[in-house]
Amino acid sequence: MSAKLELYGERFDSRLLVGTALYPSPAIMRESVRESGAEIITLSLRRQNPEQQQGKMLWDYIRESGCRLLPNTAGCKTPREAIALAEMSREIFRTNWLKLEVVGDDYNLQPDPYGLVEAARELVERGFKVLPYCTDDLLVCRKLLDVGCEVLMPWGAPIGTGLGLLNRYNLRTLRERLPDTPLIIDAGIGAPSQAAEAMEMGYDAVLLNTAIARAQEPVQMARAFRLAIESGRSAHAAGLMLQRQTASPSTPTLDMPFWQQSDPATQ
């Protein structure tokens, strides 16, 4: 297992990707990003009237963090909208990396699998390195790989809910069936323990925003997530023990004859 996260041929030490929205202030956002250790940050152009470059002041401020920028197409509902915004983002931020979002449902902001595949195919053809925000459905994921995505970002739960890993069966299936694809859990993570769990499962990285930005102390929460993700990754690399039904003492108890110390499960 490689120690570094490899995405589209680039290597990263950090396995935490963070968003830049919802913070109490840009200054707290930048401090949180620094504390999170993230090397990739997502940002959205939607609603800012990007043609006029009137959000430029903040974009420059974000750029100064030195992180790789991953523009997203948050809020886009059709492939056409997403593609248009992607082109604009590529021009403004001078990167062909893209977090592709095509929202299919207003209430839970669920990705639209059909629109997503269609947009991904077109964007890959146009030279984008697409990181699609998708559901945890194996067949949708395979389709996205077929059209040329090299990284997948399945949800843990709907955006902003903090519900954690809702469908562990599906997520495990994805990991097992797509062992060579970098998989990043994107959205739904509310607590560091949930992020650690995703990493223990063998996911390559975690992308989140709300849980840090909306914490009462975002900078401190950024640190908590950094540690949890390092911890989860380390645990995965070390190999987790299997769970057992019966307690087994890790040190032999001296006053007990040793034939009673063996694990009943193996007798």
Added chain:
Amino acid sequence: MADNRTASIAIAGGGLMGRLLAWRLAQAGLEVSLFEAGDLTAPGGACWTAAGMISPLSELVHSQRAIFDLGMESLSLWADWAEKLEAQSGRPVNFRNAGSVLVAHGKDRNELQQFQRELQAKLGDGIDGDLRRLDRTRLQQLEPALESFEQGLFLSREGDIDNRRLLPVLLDLLRRQGVRLHEHTEVECESCAISDRRGRQPFDCVIDCRGLGARHSIDGLRGVRGEVLVVETGEVQLQRPVRLLHPRYQLYAVPRSGGRTVIGATEIESEDLSPISVRSTMELSSALYALHPAFAEARIVETRVNCRPATMDNLPHIHSEPGLVRVNGLYRHGYLLAPALAVRVEKLVSEQLNQVA
């Protein structure tokens, strides 16, 4: 000062901050000149766009403690100043110290709990008495129009002021006080001098409260777009500012005289001043409709768009050097912070003038 003449003060920026300071300093007997790049009767700044909320508790949820402390101070200053302004001008400014109500729809009920938790985390036991949970009956008593809500929160120490009355009243008083008003005059501020295209004028002290007009003088000052709707209906009347909590946005409705309600405000990281978007119109009006279905028949009488001047930490900044005080970055908290900041600026100015003497 060596001689006995009255000290001369130049204030750059005729928004809320500039007007309040001009009024206060003229009252203190100083010779005040006010410079405004735009129009004083129909100001182009955020002060004219705003809804005039003075809500230290609600704003604390997404900001820092300093905003709350300054806000509480302002709230009591407003009570005093509004009375003086009305007495001096003989016209109402409609300062209302009636608290505010927060509601959330059934599915978003957790938002109320989250709001309460965040306030408690930030203020500890300090909010006891300021925050009350409302059941249906008590909510009905406070806000009869909110009949479709099962519960809410009442924040007793919040208020609002009718900015569209206040700003003309202030202007009127400045005229009466003999403040020298220079409209349509874009200026640059430096220590003890104001310069415009006609030349440079000396003053004993210069106060820069130009908001985004000071963009080139203050590092990291940016505009944050906000959009507001004003609607009019005779069918439904709120009694005080009401906030609707929603997972994705927080919108408020502020009742004004004449059956009008101001509903705001979006917050978009952009300095775009183009007209309100369809999406924002839908968000704002659906929030209003959620408060009471009769709002569906209200007429949209005005849409407002402007940019709030904010620094990168979204906190207000006062910078003082001999002969020059700058105050800026009031962001979305103009009416909440202006009086408390004015008092601080006054103090700095008077210290400077005393040193010169």
